[in-house]
Amino acid sequence: MLKWSAILLVxxxxxxxxGFFNLVAAAxxxxxxxxxxFLVLFVVSLFTGRRGKSM
Structure with missing residues (x-):
């Protein structure tokens, strides 16, 4: 998915x-x-990925 954001940036x-101003605004x-x-998904993955086995 991060690939799509890079493509849209380009x-x-x-x-x-x-000079296609409408296309610029949409992209x-x-x-x-x-x-x-992606920022929200990154933060969620930080919290869920740090759970270790409790013994």
């Missing part, structure tokens, strides 16, 4: 160079949403 940069919006989704 699309946003290329669209900005060519940047999707990249922001994906960033926060």
């Amino acid at each position: 699309v946003a940069v290329i669209a900005g160079i060519f 940047a919006g999707l990249a922001k949403i994906l960033f926060f989704v």
Whole structure:
């Protein structure tokens, strides 16, 4: 999924160079949403991955 956010970032940069402002806004919006989704998933995985065996 992180690959998709990188692809959308590249699309946003290329669209900005060519001046397609609507496409830039859409790609940047999707990249922001994906960033926060991955941030939440990262924090959740930090907490769930540190559980060890209790004996």
